[in-house]
Amino acid sequence: MVEVLLFAQLREDIGTDRLQVEAEEMTIHELKKQLQESYSLSQMETMMTAINEEYVMDSEVIKAGDTIAFIPPVSGG
DSSP states (O other), rough: OOOEEOOOHHHHTTTEEEEEOOTOBHHHHHHHHHHHHHHTSGGGGEEEEETTEEEETTBBOOOOOOOEEOOOOOOOO
């Protein structure tokens, strides 16, 4: 099991700020695809991802006990 933290629009779209997911041995890309299909999300490609508070690429493999955070793009002005 891994914990997935959701922020901003993702939290609103899914209706919670965290999920428990069976995602061990998946890549971040595979997890994004799974969440996109399960929750009809369209913006997963633009999300930054961190595992255990370190930014990672979509090719990173998830391990049991990891905490994954999906962070939306930040705009400022």
